[in-house]
Amino acid sequence: xxxALLTELESGATVVTANNRLARTLRHAxxxxxxxNGLQAWATxxxxxxxxxxxxxxxxxxxxxxxxxxxxxxxxSATILLWQDAIRSADPNAVxxxxxxLARGARSTWAQLHDWLVVDAEEWTDVGLSPDQRAFLQWSxxxxxFCTERSLISSEQLCGLLTADVAAGLFxxxxxxxxxxxxxxxxxxxxxxxxxxxxxxxxxxxxxxxxHHDVRxxxxxxxxxxxxxxxxxxxxxxxxKPEAAIGVVFPDLASRAEEIRRVFGDVFEPGWRxxxxxxxxxxxISYGRALADTPLVNTALLLFRMAAGRAVFDDMxxxxxxxxxxxxxxxxxxxxxxxxxxxxxxxxxxxxxxCLSTAEKIAPLFASMLAVLIERSQQVSAMGLRPAAxxxxxxxxxxxxxxxxxxxxxxxxxxxxxxAWNTLLAAFAVAGEQxxxxxxxxxxxxxxxxxxxxxxxxxxxxxxxxVMGVLxxxxxxxDQLWVCGMARExxxxxxxxxxxIPLSLQRRMGMPDCDAGQTFAYTERxxxxxxxxxxxxxxxxxxxxxxxxxxxxxxxxxxxxxETTVADSTWNRQMLNxxxxxxxxxxxxxxxxxxxxxxxxxxxxxxxxxxxxxxxxEKRLGATEIRRPSxxxxxxxxxxxxxxxxxxxxxxxxxxxxxxDIAAELRTEMLSAAIKSACRxxxxxxxxxxxxxxxxxxxxxxxxxxxxxxxxxQRPDFTVxxxxxPREVSIGPLTIRVKLDxxxxxxxxxxxxxxxxxxxxxxxxxxxxKPRDLQLPLYVSTVAHDADAVAFAQLSVRGIGFDGxxxxxxGIAGIRSPGTRNRxxxxxxxxxxxxVIETWDALREEWFHLLERLAAQFAAGDFRLDPLNPDSxxxxxxxxxRVYDAQTADWWAESDA
Numbered sequence: 001x002x003x004a005l006l007t008e009l010e011s012g013a014t015v016v017t018a019n020n021r022l023a024r025t026l027r028h029a030x031x032x033x034x035x036x037n038g039l040q041a042w043a044t045x046x047x048x049x050x051x052x053x054x055x056x057x058x059x060x061x062x063x064x065x066x067x068x069x070x071x072x073x074x075x076x077s078a079t080i081l082l083w084q085d086a087i088r089s090a091d092p093n094a095v096x097x098x099x100x101x102l103a104r105g106a107r108s109t110w111a112q113l114h115d116w117l118v119v120d121a122e123e124w125t126d127v128g129l130s131p132d133q134r135a136f137l138q139w140s141x142x143x144x145x146f147c148t149e150r151s152l153i154s155s156e157q158l159c160g161l162l163t164a165d166v167a168a169g170l171f172x173x174x175x176x177x178x179x180x181x182x183x184x185x186x187x188x189x190x191x192x193x194x195x196x197x198x199x200x201x202x203x204x205x206x207x208x209x210x211x212h213h214d215v216r217x218x219x220x221x222x223x224x225x226x227x228x229x230x231x232x233x234x235x236x237x238x239x240x241k242p243e244a245a246i247g248v249v250f251p252d253l254a255s256r257a258e259e260i261r262r263v264f265g266d267v268f269e270p271g272w273r274x275x276x277x278x279x280x281x282x283x284x285i286s287y288g289r290a291l292a293d294t295p296l297v298n299t300a301l302l303l304f305r306m307a308a309g310r311a312v313f314d315d316m317x318x319x320x321x322x323x324x325x326x327x328x329x330x331x332x333x334x335x336x337x338x339x340x341x342x343x344x345x346x347x348x349x350x351x352x353x354x355c356l357s358t359a360e361k362i363a364p365l366f367a368s369m370l371a372v373l374i375e376r377s378q379q380v381s382a383m384g385l386r387p388a389a390x391x392x393x394x395x396x397x398x399x400x401x402x403x404x405x406x407x408x409x410x411x412x413x414x415x416x417x418x419x420a421w422n423t424l425l426a427a428f429a430v431a432g433e434q435x436x437x438x439x440x441x442x443x444x445x446x447x448x449x450x451x452x453x454x455x456x457x458x459x460x461x462x463x464x465x466x467v468m469g470v471l472x473x474x475x476x477x478x479d480q481l482w483v484c485g486m487a488r489e490x491x492x493x494x495x496x497x498x499x500x501i502p503l504s505l506q507r508r509m510g511m512p513d514c515d516a517g518q519t520f521a522y523t524e525r526x527x528x529x530x531x532x533x534x535x536x537x538x539x540x541x542x543x544x545x546x547x548x549x550x551x552x553x554x555x556x557x558x559x560x561x562x563e564t565t566v567a568d569s570t571w572n573r574q575m576l577n578x579x580x581x582x583x584x585x586x587x588x589x590x591x592x593x594x595x596x597x598x599x600x601x602x603x604x605x606x607x608x609x610x611x612x613x614x615x616x617x618e619k620r621l622g623a624t625e626i627r628r629p630s631x632x633x634x635x636x637x638x639x640x641x642x643x644x645x646x647x648x649x650x651x652x653x654x655x656x657x658x659x660x661d662i663a664a665e666l667r668t669e670m671l672s673a674a675i676k677s678a679c680r681x682x683x684x685x686x687x688x689x690x691x692x693x694x695x696x697x698x699x700x701x702x703x704x705x706x707x708x709x710x711x712x713x714q715r716p717d718f719t720v721x722x723x724x725x726p727r728e729v730s731i732g733p734l735t736i737r738v739k740l741d742x743x744x745x746x747x748x749x750x751x752x753x754x755x756x757x758x759x760x761x762x763x764x765x766x767x768x769x770k771p772r773d774l775q776l777p778l779y780v781s782t783v784a785h786d787a788d789a790v791a792f793a794q795l796s797v798r799g800i801g802f803d804g805x806x807x808x809x810x811g812i813a814g815i816r817s818p819g820t821r822n823r824x825x826x827x828x829x830x831x832x833x834x835x836v837i838e839t840w841d842a843l844r845e846e847w848f849h850l851l852e853r854l855a856a857q858f859a860a861g862d863f864r865l866d867p868l869n870p871d872s873x874x875x876x877x878x879x880x881x882r883v884y885d886a887q888t889a890d891w892w893a894e895s896d897a
Contacts, residue, residue: 083107226542249467
């Protein structure tokens with residue numbers, strides 16, 4: 001494999017490849033050949049990718065006084081920023097799409113025009129240009145002006161400039177120059193090659209093998225099945241012959257990169273999701289991800305952003321969990337507890353200062369790093385506008401002060417990421433030379449954008465399975481190759497002409513994707529090259545996509561068809577399908593040790609009624625779901641404000657007579673004071689936005705509470721007996737703490753249990769047959785045995801009023817008695833029967849027995865799981881309950897039966 005090329009390299013020839021991946025592959029092959037020949041040291045072979053070769057010629061031109069000597073070459077990051085400036089300056093009001101997206105399209109078009117030598121073609125003067133094409137003319141004109149004024153040149157212009165130097169005889173020509181992996185030669189590259197030949201250079205165009213020895217075609221049911229089949233095939237071939245060169249090619253690698261990486265990882269290393277991606281895994285997937293998405297760089301950008309002194313909670317959460325700054329590993333447990341605490345104390349956006357006191361108590365090292373960020377935020381305020389280079393130096397100092405990139409030593413992948421970050425930071429500093437000084441906010445935005453635009457891939461192992469796209473596979477040779485996606489409807493792809501270039505110009509020059517015929521011819525050449533890249537090739541396609549039947553691409557030709565079975569997609573499904581079942585006896589939890597109040601209050605019995613496993617997880621194990629900080633005032637805090645305001649008000653107004661005698665103005669004043677007092681503990685009250693929200697909340701709360709008080713005035717006489725009074729009550733074997741919102745004494749001497757609700761209510765949740773909310777039934781059974789009625793008092797946008805159940809004729813609107821009257825049923829039923837509970841006394845008795853049963857079940861250690869119950873420990877508790885595994889096991893048991 002590559003034998004002729006390696007021989008030429010040994011003789012001193014220079015090889016230029018179509019891409020970096022092929023250059024690395026050839027270097028590895030050359031090194032392996034040298035070791036096989038018994039060499040202990042050897043000269044570095046002259047292997048360069050096209051971009052590396054262009055950069056080398058550029059350097060020679062500068063040294064030799066060529067055209068490059070009076071110009072400065074724009075780095076990629078500076079080029080994209082300059083295009084953005086050009087677009088903004090050309091017509092700021094006409095830009096609809098994001099400028100970064102337009103800049104990428106404009107730069108790609110600029111490169112295509114230079115490749116085809118049509119920057120100044122006559123079609124650009126056509127009066128029939130589209131709005132997109134006229135816009136590009138404006139942008140490119142502004143870009144040219146920027147470059148001319150500052151003596152700059154972009155990498156897209158290098159080929160034309162260096163061709164002139166070659167034609168002038170400026171360069172010393174290499175003995176022999178071989179080009180490998182080039183499917184097509186655009187005019188600019190062809191012109192450079194011809195100039196080299198005129199100067200006497202020995203140019204060799206290396207064509208890959210064209211013989212198609214053993215090509216087999218396989219149809220899989222779907223694209224997912226095709227992906228899994230290719231991954232299992234690659235692993236099998238690797239196990240059969242570890243030293244073999246095995247390739248898998250995807251035409252749509254860029255759009256499916258994450259899915260492909262996930263599936264191949266599952267097949268090659270099933271535990272990678274837990275243990276991480278192994279550094280020595282014999283698998284190299286060529287498509288990278290944005291540098292900003294790597295944890296190391298993401299942490300650096302987080303620190304830069306948060307140095308302004310403010311943060312959104314998602315950023316703070318990541319910073320608390322990342323190991324890539326000081327204390328990230330040694331203090332990880334404390335930082336986890338700090339995150340839980342902060343979720344209850346801050347809003348979704350907040351000042352860092354708000355976290356400092358809490359952090360000092362829970363995670364001191366994190367607090368010290370937080371103090372550094374707060375200190376640097378004061379510098380940010382004082383610095384104002386600075387050149388990008390100043391911000392780069394300032395950020396480097398900040399990262400050092402905060403212990404980035406962490407306490408441990410860097411492995412190979414992290415070290416490569418660190419080098420890529422340093423290169424990006426240097427490019428950011430250089431790019432800023434072409435711009436005016438910028439603020440900290442703009443510096444964060446520009447650097448983040450550059451990091452998101454830069455695709456980054458850790459240099460993978462040269463051995464093992466190579467997964468790549470069609471273009472990147474150019475020039476590669478394999479022992480075994482699988483090519484996916486070869487369906488007639490998918491390959492060749494639909495032609496997509498460049499919208500920024502006149503279509504007549506594209507067709508005149510035969511540019512890529514200018515029409516269906518050109519696309520078909522180009523794709524045919526790619527396919528022919530792919531099928532000759534290995535002695536044994538498997539071609540596959542999905543038989544169906546979005547309900548449409550697919551057939552094999554006509555570009556494949558007549559090949560042998562091979563039947564295959566669909567591989568089990570995942571290892572756990574393989575174990576379910578092929579393993580022998582083993583039934584285990586349920587492991588019952590030990591009974592509750594009664595040594596005081598049980599944790600959880602009334603919610604314990606609610607959970608036991610709905611999902612015993614939830615009750616066990618929360619009230620026995622002490623687990624709680626992590627709540628998300630609110631943007632403003634969330635439903636929980638809004639309910640707390642209502643409860644507290646009503647408590648404060650009714651502490652001074654203890655009966656209906658006093659309530660009716662208070663003047664409306666005084667009542668409004670008292671309520672306003674109570675609501676303001678209830679709002680004092682809201683987080684972020686310093687913030688102007690939050691102050692506006694609180695002002696609006698005060699008005700809404702006042703309107704609803706006044707409407708509720710008017711409703712209270714219309715009731716028969718009552719006296720407020722207790723408000724938010726904590727108690728300990730016994731039910732069955734349990735003692736639990738409760739806090740009753742309000743307990744009124746009625747004119748008749750009976751009592752009325754009230755629970756304020758600011759959300760949705762449903763008194764059917766009290767139904768003994770399907771209970772979900774047993775708070776008020778518990779109060780009736782333990783605190784107010786003689787209660788005449790219980791009710792939700794609703795204060796929300798849904799309405800104001802009472803909704804409850806009790807004895808007949810209480811005189812309170814919204815209170816109904818149980819039973820059936822005039823064919824209208826107030827539906828409360830005995831458990832597991834259709835028998836209606838007819839009286840208030842019978843309902844209270846049924847509630848009492850229900851609560852005793854639930855308390856006994858909890859105390860006995862009952863933690864049943866019902867996989868079909870949507871409330872059975874799903875969501876965040878699924879990691880403990882494994883409810884989804886239980887659903888899979890049920891499916892498996894049914895299919896086995």
